[in-house]
Amino acid sequence: MKILLMLRDEFYQANPGLIEDAKKLGDVRILYTDQGIAKDELIKEVKDVDVILVAVVKIDQEVIDAAPKLKYILKHGAGYDNIDVEYAASKGIPVTNAPGVNAQSAADHAFGLMLAAARNIPQKDKEIKSGHWELSMGTEVYKKTLGIIGFGAIAKAVAKRATGFDMETLVYTNHRDLAEAEKLNVTFVDKEEIFKSSDYLVIATSLTAENRYLVNQETLSLMKPTAYIVNVSRGQLINEMDLMGALEEKWIKGAALDVFEVEPPINHLPGMREVVATPHIGGATFESIKRIGDLSIANIVKLMNGEELEHVVNGVHSRVTQR
Structure with missing residues (x-):
């Protein structure tokens, strides 16, 4: 069994047990990918692997075709839009x-970004460290209207935290979980209402072809001039040029972004004073990385034993393999 690990660079140090456990299952090859990897190099690396565990590197049709021995692709996280799951299915390769x-x-980080933007924390920290002491006014989160786009695990965790701030929570989603909504005291609304009414709008939904650029000039124009957008999902959910224009024209107050359309970003959006930016670290905690690593190892063992895999996203079941 040859296992290729392509994770965020810090993940290896955060969870060294993952590498140790993987080495018990077969030969392990480690790639450091935070600075990107050229397609031709990636194709060389996958040519003899059985299993790929990947964070953000794109695994498309060309990469899959370059790996004739590939039996299994694991996403190190929840969102799998960087993997061509349909093509993998056509090749009989399960993706989990x-x-x-x-x-x-991610929910912790969403609230951290929200508070940082509301109180100008990054700007004030930078100023005081440079010897500049100046008062600035912020806005409260307490009893404000929180809008959440999506109602999956992250969105529900954000909604639960909002109860501690006595926030009114609105949710826009195509998947209405009425039982959870009642528990969390949230109200489902349509797309127009979520943009019109939110003081803080948190994007916590998966990226699909249908919701790409959900945040655009039209939807931004509906928002309050005092509103903030927080994105802990995928950068492609926001049209970044439209967001920059909205900030420059003061259609909204600010944005707090953990994700960008291109990572690292190639435009000036993260450098704007109205923006709090972090480098896609919403899920980057020691605790979550350990949990994902444990689940990944358990699933590789299941593959090797011909058992049913957990969290298959493309409908392909495990195939018996040899150690």
Whole structure:
């Protein structure tokens, strides 16, 4: 069994047990990918692997075709839009993810971003460290209207945290979980209402072809001039040029972004004063990385034993393999 690990660089140090456990199952090859990897290099690396455990590197048709021995692709996280799951299915290759495993970490980060933007925390920290002491006014989160796009594990965790701030919580989603909504005291609304009414709008939904650029000039124009957008999902859910225009024209107050359309970003959006930016670290906690690693190892063992895999996203069942 040859296992290729393509994770965020810090993940290896955060969870060294993953590498140790993987080595018990077969030969392990480690790639450090935070600075990107050229397609031709990636194709060389996958040519003899049985299993790929991947974070954000794109696994498309060309990469899959370059790996004739490939038996299994695991997403190190929940969102699997970087993997061509349909083409993998056509090749009989199962793809699994780790839904909800990093939800608590991402929800913590969403609230951290929200508070940082509301109180100008990054700007004030930078100023005071440079010797500049100046008062600035912020806005409260307490009893404000929180809008959440999506109602999966991360969104529900954000909604639960909002109860501690006495926030009114609105949710826009195509998947209405009425029982959970009642528990969390949230109200389902349509798309127009979520943009019109939110003081803080948290994006916590999976990226699909239908919701790409959900946040655009039209929807931004509906928002309050005092509103903030927080994105802990996928950068492609926001049209970044439209968001930059909305910030420059003061259609909204600010944005707090953990994800970008291109990572690292190639435009000036993260450098704008109205923006709090972090480098896609919503799920990057020691606790969540350990949970994802444990689930990944358990699923590789299941594959080797010909057992049913957990969290299959493309309908392909495990195939018996040899150690």
